[in-house]
Amino acid sequence: MSAISVWAGGAVPARGRGGHSIQRRVGTLVGRAGLAIATVAFVSPVLLSVEMSFRSNTAINVAPLAWPKSLSLSNFTTAWSAGGLGQALLWSAVIAVVSVMWLTVAGQVLAYYIVRRGNRLASVALLYVMAGLAFPAPSRLLPLYELMLSLHLIGNPISVMLFQGATLTPLSVLIYRSFLQRMPIEYEDAAYVDGAGHLQVLRHVVVPMLWPSSVAVASLTGIMIWNDFFTPLLLVGGSTYATVPVKIYTFVGQYTAQWGDIFAGLTLAVIPVIIVFILLQRHLVEGLGAGLKG
Amino acid sequence: MRSPTARQDEAKPVRVEPTSTGRSPVVGIGLRRVRDAARTSVHPRRALRNGGATAQRPGFRLALPGLGLYSVFVAYPAVATAYYAFTNWNGLAQHWHFVGLKNFVSVLSSGLERTAFTNTLEATVGIALGANILGLAIALLLQKRSRFNYVLRLLWFLPAALPSIVAGYIWTFIYSPSGPLDKVWVLLHLGAAPGFLGSPNEALPSIIAIAIWQVSGYAMVLLLAGLQAIDEQLHEAARVDGAGVLQRLRFVTLPLLRPAFAVSFVFSTVTGLLLFDVVVATTNGGPGYATETLATQLYKQSFEYNNFGWGMAMGVLMGILVLGVSAAMLWIFNRKEARA
Amino acid sequence: MQKKSTKKGTYRSGAYVLALAASTLLASTLGSVSAGASTTVNLKMTTVGTEPGLTQVISNYEKAHPGVRITVTAIPSNNYQSTLLTELRGGNGPDIMFVWGGYGNPMAVGELASAGYLARLNNQPWVPTLSSTGKSVVDINGAVLALPMNYEVVSFFYNKMAFQKAHVTPPASFAQLVGDCAALNKVGITPIDEGNEVGYINTLIPAIFADDYVYWKDPTFYQSLAAGKVSLANSALWRQGIKVGNEDYAQLFKDHCFEPNSTATTDTESVAAVASGHAGMNAMLTEFEDYHADNPKGSFGSFEPGLTGSPKSVVLTMDPSFLLAVNAHSHYETQAEAFLSYLAQPVQAGYLSRLSEDIPSVRVNGFRMPQLFQGLSSLINKDQEGYYFSSYSKSPQTKTVWIAEAEDIATGTATPQQATAAVVKTLNG
Incomplete structure (x- = not known):
């Protein structure tokens, strides 16, 4: 029962x-x-x-799953200073915030066009964007890198923002699209009747009503951007704008890895994720209250 | 022109009071009406057809920012790289030749690629089903707004927040011969513990389990968002009609979750079809070739075997496969919805 | 829509756009400032993972050479090749880079040289001081293309207490090794705990016996290989060596020498098993510090079993592990070469080798061989050095295929004959 x-x-x-x-x-x-x-x-x-993350590398090697005999913070200090995590956290955050903003704004507008336009051109646009999900990252690497080189963006965090904003557009559009399809059009119609333009309708009707899907888009793409390692390594590795994963995995060697340091870095990196997730959850509720029932 | 309250007006007639003559027929009619009401009122095309604001459709310029950035940094590199698929470039040399479709023929006729293909399909089906079933169960259990549920939602999402390389590392120890899973096996008297990552037959399922563990967090978030978008009054109406718990799940919740499922299924399917990180972090394709996937083969061919052109041909074929599968899924989900 | 929420919406989206613009601006200004500010020579260097001690050596060098700054990017091994290849193809490679010896993968000196990516280093002061093992993998048709800092020894490590408990001594032949397995099993000790979950470890035991066989039949084989007179692809003897290595490996499984489910055991766990005495021995790359770290009270040794019991069938398998090359297109080639010469000096070379538990390739007088290596001292720096095949095989697939086939032998999925056929097939590319 x-x-x-x-x-x-x-x-x-x-x-x-x-x-x-x-x-x-x-x-x-x-x-x-x-x-x-x-x-x-x-x-x-x-x-x-x-x-x-509280155990020494040696202790992890001896017994990976044992209870810690003593808690040590030395991994954290190593990861923080040798890995330069403080700065990396800042740049990871800037990159994630800007990219997520782009994905929620541009993705939402694009999805709005695709769903509400509903003609053949819109279907073609949808298929075109969906194709971005399909091609595995390694196969796009070389032209992407050459493109960034010619734009003089290698070693500049803007390159990572552009890449993330573009790469996750399909996922963002996909999520917004499916929720838009379910959304009653009457609210928009009413606003149009009142003389509102597209941007006003978007801002005052669509954005508030799509708030739950924005939370989904932000948390999913945000996590992926936060954890993405390979492209940031290629685009800003070795520069002062390296992201957290780029710093953490420098501890993985050819034959050995300092897992204690890696986990310490990871533990520090996961704290912002938790905070953001908690904040987003609160907004999820608020957004519903303000939007659908408002 | 309809007023924003039209939907509620439509929903009203279905609130049929239970009668003393017997509940089931009434329940049946009532539920169908709830469902129909939900669909007609929210389906945009139908709304447009019914005399919605047909003149007020957004113009193409709204699509430009999103499409523009995507075209430059995703579409262009994908097309540019396809060029190499028709060459014999090894990835290093200054010169290369065009070889036509040779790379494609070679990929399609390779025995190892067939193994990788079946492994990938198995993983895809496993991950898509596993992650969505688990994600749905959790989303349903945690959909109520309470502090307790917020904490639990966060915890169930945490594995998704863990990078795959780290997840792979931890699970290697959990699966190891003297690891915790072995102890659980002994504790529950399940007989000899499986070989997990070390056994040719069990390595792939073990990796699929790690992927489900991670992807179900994403499924949960998507389905929770879908649940939030369901109008409570529909539930209420069905309840007043006397629909039981399972009936409400079957006739109200699941049909209305279809858009969220569409995204979640496409996402988990694509994750499965491009499965790479977890494999590299655990078995790197072994034991033998038991966990080779299309993506690990693509990487090895392009960056370890000096077969860049060959790897790119594989990338193109994978792209077509993934695009076909995900477009088909969206089409199925859409069609079902339109038919209802 | 109520007025309140409309206002809130306006505010929210306004703040949104503002924050977007602000953070982009921040990124762009900071990005350009650091790009234009460098007046000193900034050498870019990439390594696979963090090389122990390198930071210290670099900071000493920078103090002595104020005009030079060296930035190291450590890249995990799984991403190294794709990252470096993409940078090199884009014409934006590092000045100094980690490379592999010989051929066999796109980031190996032979492959990079054929595409013109590497600077010739023949005139560097350290070239005459190289060991033959070190030199053999960086000398491509007479051109020295990298500095081999040090190499690993592939050998067996054992727990002396465990061997005493079973009344066995380090085996001097394959037959004795099998006998030791039985004796260790009898007292409840896993004979060999091999950590076969980790790919390359699977190939260590087959490679040891393949090397022994080849050396036994032709003691000059490795000198000819180093001089480029024979290649693995053309050698019938090497094919036979692969066969012997695989057969012996399969035999050890048949005789219950390994822990159950060895393909699920990591190297970490297997070192711990030997250190604690639950297992008797394992074949590893040089990891001697780990055994002591796992069990400071333990007593450990090393040995090379040999094939037949005759000293003529024992060869020590070596694998050059830390090689650095200079980008031929670097703007700072001279400065990069100067730094490599600094690394090759005995003080730096000895320091880095000791920290990475390896043997230096450049001559370091008085290099203190770790105690654990005493069992091997009769072989080190003698002519009895064989090479781990991966640096000498021209086909990049040989290593990965052998790893997969060795796993198949371990799980009983393939016979040694099938495995040998698959590996041999890769030799011709």
């Missing part, structure tokens, strides 16, 4: 569900406990990597 009611409880508010309140509460509690246990099991490998 309880498990199913948690399952299907859905967006339906609890009102109008009188009776069996104690039974229900106990059921919910048991359900929650089960869920919490499953969650801990699911994330245990992540916890393991955090735990490894």
Whole structure:
């Protein structure tokens, strides 16, 4: 009973569900406990990597999965100073923020055009953009690099922003498109009747109503940009604008790797991700309240 | 011109009170109406056809910023690189020749590429199904707004936030012969533990499991966003109609989640078809050739075997495959929706 | 739409655009400032992973040469080739770069030289001081194209306590090795814990015995190979060596010498297993510090088993591991070569070799051989040096195919005959 009611409880508010309140509460509690246990099991490998960041490289080599005998912060200081993580965090953040902004603005507008225009040209545009999902990154590498060279952007963080903004456009469009298709057009129609232009409709109707999908776009592409390693290495590796992953993986050698340092860097790198995710979740709720029900 | 409240007006008639003469027929009718109401009111084409603001369609200039950047930094490099697929360039030399379709023929007739192809397909199906089923279950369980659920959502998303190379490294120890999974096997009396990454038969499923572990976080976020977009009143209406938990899931939630599923399936399928990072971080294609994928082969041929032209031909073929599969998926999801 | 949310929306999107513009501007100004500000010579250098001690050596060099700055980019091995190849093709390669010896992959000196990417280093002061192993992989048709800093030794390491417990001594032949396996198994110790999950480790044991066989049949084989008189692709003897290596490897599996599910064990775990005494030995690249680090109270040794028991069938397999080349298109070729000469001086060469647990390729008088290598001292710097095949094979596929085939032998998926046929097929490219 309880498990199913948690399952299907859905967006339906609890009102109008009188009776069996104690039974229900106990059921919910048991359900929650089960869920919490499953969650801990699911994330245990992540916890393991955090735990490894407090152990020396030697200790990790001897017993990768053992409990730490003593907590050491030396990996963090190594990763921070030798890896130059402070600066890398700043540039990772700038690159991620700018790229995500582009993806939410340009992706949303592009998807709006594709869905609401609805003619053959729009279908062609959709197919054209979808093709960007299809071609594996290594095969595009050489022309991309030569292009950036001719634009004098190698070693400049703008190159990474341009690349990320362009590469993740298909995913962004795909997400916005599917939610736009579901979105009632009546709100837009009403705004047009009131004399609003496309940009005004976008700003006052579409953007607020698409807020949940913007959160999805931002969190998915943001994570991918934050973790992307290969292209930033090629475009800004060796410069002062190297991103966090570029710095972290310098600890991976031909035959050996200093995993303690890598995990310390990773633990530091994951903190901003957690903060952003928490903030986005709050906005998800707010956006719904302000948009759909407003 | 419809008013923004048209949708609610449409939804109203389906609130049929349960009658004493028996619930099931009423439930059936009611649910179908809920579904139809949901669809007609929100499907843009239908709305347009029904006399929506047909004159007010956005112009092409709105598409220009997005398309422009994408064209320069994605489309151009993809097309430019296809040139090499028709050459015998080794990736280093100053000179090369055109060889026509030789590279393509060679890719398609290679036995190792066939192994890589079947492995990739197996991984794709596994990841797409696994990640979406798991993602859906979690999204449904955690869709209510509560602090407890917010924390859990964050935790279920964390594996997706872990770079694949690191995930691969950790899972190598979890799968190792004296690792925790082996101990679980013994604890549960399941018999001899599988060889996991070390066994030719189990290595691929083990890698698929790592990928599911990571991709399900993405699926969960997409499906949660989809759930948030479902109008609560439809649920309410169905409940008033007397629809049970499973019926509501079957007739209200799942059909309305279709757009979110379309994205999530395309995303996880593409991840599967281009599977690379996790493989490199765990088995690098081994044991033997048991976990070679199209992407690992592409990389090895282009950057390790001096077969750049060959690798690019493979890239073009993979691009066509991925594009075909993802376009087909979108078409299926769209068609089902239009038919309903 | 209510007024409140409209206002909020305007505010929100306005802030959005502003932040976008601000951060782009920030990136562009900072980007241009640093690009134009350099007046000193800035040498770009790339290595595979972080090379221990290199930062220290560079900072000493920069202090002594104020006009020179050296920026090292450490790239993980999995991404090294694609990154460097793309940079070189774009005409934007580093001034100094890590390369591999011989042929066999696109970033090997032989391959890069044929495309004209490498500067000739024949006149450098360190060239006459190179060991024969070091020189053999950087000398392409008479042109010296890289500085080989040091090389690894491929040998067996063993736990002395474990061997004592089973009453065995380091084997001097393949037959004795098999006998030791039985004795170790009897007392409940895994004979060889090999860490076969890691690709290249799979090929170490086959390569050791292939080298032994070739040396046994033709003691001058490796000198001829180094001088370019024979090539692996044309040598019938080397084909036979591959066969012997694979057969012996398969035999060890048949005789239960390895831990169960060895293809799921990492090198880290297998070193730990030998260090703790759960296992008796394993074949590794030089990792001696790791055994001591894992078990400071343990006592460890090294040995080369040989093939037949005759000293004439024992050869030490070497693999040059840290080679640096100069970009032929570098604007600062002279400065780059000067830095390499500095690295090749005994003080720097000895320091870097010790930190990376390797043997220096350039002459370092009084280089203290690690204690663990005493079992091998009769072989080191003698004529009894064979080469790990990957630097000498002209086909880039030989290494990866042999890794895959050795894994197939380990899991019983392929017979040694099938594996040998597959490896031999790659020799001609």
